[in-house]
Amino acid sequence: MRYVVVDLEATCWENVRIPGRNEIIEIGAVELLSSQGPPSREFARFVRPVAEPELSDFCTRLTSIRQKDVDSADLFGSVFFDFVDWVGDEPFILCSWGAYDLNQFRVDCARHGIPLPPAFERHVNLKTAFASAFGVKSCGMARALEYTGLAMRGTHHRGIDDARNIAALAMLFLPSLEAAGLVPAEKV
């Protein structure tokens, strides 16, 4: 089975969590042609937010994404169209660390009046899958890397770097998940 590991960055504010306020500012993704990998293709694009176009200092500190990165980026509709095109028509399972990324896609698709492709609902939450595969409490990506002895590569909280690190983690346990029949079946 083919896997698309995605990690999104979004506008954010320190100690502020208001559902629906955050907007995607980066889509990072890595394709694995099988559960063992290796990574075959990557997608990395910034997105220009529309509701609150100015990034908070906190957001830039957290993600390292600068105002000029998003000012020169395309809007969500265009980048998401390119992402769906990049994903392609062959069956795949979307993977991300937690439930956040799939939900953020739903939020931004709704904001821009774009239907979320039904194939995106075939999703593995790698955070919960990692916890059950390794018999540990559910934890963040950085902790999971430490636990497994994998080095964190790139800049934490950059979508493409997070996606690469999450893909490295996924390759450790997706094969056993697949062998146990625990990956979601194609929706008919």
Ligand code: AMP
């Ligand atoms: P991550 O994939 O962990 O880099 O997080 C994805 C997005 O979640 C970030 O781009 C932020 O919008 C938000 N986020 C992550 N950590 C925090 C935090 N400590 N405070 C506020 N928002 C956060």
Ligand code: MG
């Ligand atoms: Mg991230």
